[in-house]
Amino acid sequence: MNTTKLDTTTTPEQQAQVHAWRRPRYDVSESTDAFDVKVSMPGVTRDGVTISVDGESLSITGTRTHEAPKGWRPLRRELQEGDYRLNLRLNVAIKEAEIRAHVEDGVLDLMLPKADEVKPRKIRVS
Amino acid sequence: MKLVRYEYPQAPSTSAFNRLFDLGMPSAARFGELFDDYWGPETGSHQPAVDLYEDDQNFFACLELPGVKKDAIDLQLENAVLTFSGSYSEETKGAKSDYSFQRSISVPDGVARDKIKASYENGILTVIMPKEDTYKPRQITVK
Numbered sequence: 640m641n642t643t644k645l646d647t648t649t650t651p652e653q654q655a656q657v658h659a660w661r662r663p664r665y666d667v668s669e670s671t672d673a674f675d676v677k678v679s680m681p682g683v684t685r686d687g688v689t690i691s692v693d694g695e696s697l698s699i700t701g702t703r704t705h706e707a708p709k710g711w712r713p714l715r716r717e718l719q720e721g722d723y724r725l726n727l728r729l730n731v732a733i734k735e736a737e738i739r740a741h742v743e744d745g746v747l748d749l750m751l752p753k754a755d756e757v758k759p760r761k762i763r764v765s
Numbered sequence: 766m767k768l769v770r771y772e773y774p775q776a777p778s779t780s781a782f783n784r785l786f787d788l789g790m791p792s793a794a795r796f797g798e799l800f801d802d803y804w805g806p807e808t809g810s811h812q813p814a815v816d817l818y819e820d821d822q823n824f825f826a827c828l829e830l831p832g833v834k835k836d837a838i839d840l841q842l843e844n845a846v847l848t849f850s851g852s853y854s855e856e857t858k859g860a861k862s863d864y865s866f867q868r869s870i871s872v873p874d875g876v877a878r879d880k881i882k883a884s885y886e887n888g889i890l891t892v893i894m895p896k897e898d899t900y901k902p903r904q905i906t907v908k
Contacts, residue, residue, distance in 0.1 A: 677832075682887055714818060717776075718829055
């Protein structure tokens with residue numbers, strides 16, 4: 640017999656808080672021994688940044704400390720809301736222990752040193 | 766003498782093309798920005814997004830200017846137009862890139878122009894425009 644009872648159980652995914660993420664603009668440049676990733680994260684301080692490397696994926700999140708105070712009534716809104724999240728895939732081996740990060744004026748500057756085996760090598764003709 | 770009195774600050778887009786798409790869309794999604802996103806900064810000077818707020822005492826403007834040094838930000842108030850502009854260059858090993866931005870907002874009537882203040886922190890510029898006393902909301906008691 641068919642039951643018409645509505646299933647109201649929720650999956651864990653639905654219970655999780657919906658978080659508004661914002662994908663930041665970023666630039667990647669390469670030098671002979673490192674990659675330089677610059678991520679624009681206005682409103683994020685040094686403490687708000689988390690960087691994690693898991694195998695091939697590099698994930699960066701930035702939590703904004705800048706919030707409009709409660710009493711401010713918006714007249715025009717153009718800036719996006721939410722914290723920043725960026726996932727990048729690393730297809731080149733890097734030295735995870737030597738990643739350096741620096742935040743200044745709302746820009747995260749990440750230095751990803753290349754692993755020795757992928758650095759260009761000079762081979763001397765003997 | 767002004768024919769129209771402005772009670773609120775306004776932030777029109779500088780490019781005529783974007784302005785076309787801004788018509789009738791005072792807030793929320795700025796359609797014009799779609800084109801900026803699509804063509805990117807190659808379309809010339811970058812136009813930073815701005816949020817406008819008010820409370821009983823002040824009007825506020827917030828702009829995102831990531832990567833810009835405080836000294837490179839130029840604020841100019843002319844008549845009733847406040848213009849944010851600046852140019853800066855970034856040097857990474859061997860390559861030098863130049864950036865510039867400009868954005869204007871109209872300052873409404875009733876703002877104490879000589880008391881406008883600006884602060885810059887973590888890539889966000891906040892401008893405080895205090896209202897003159899006669900423009901602040903006040904309670905009128907019934908006798």
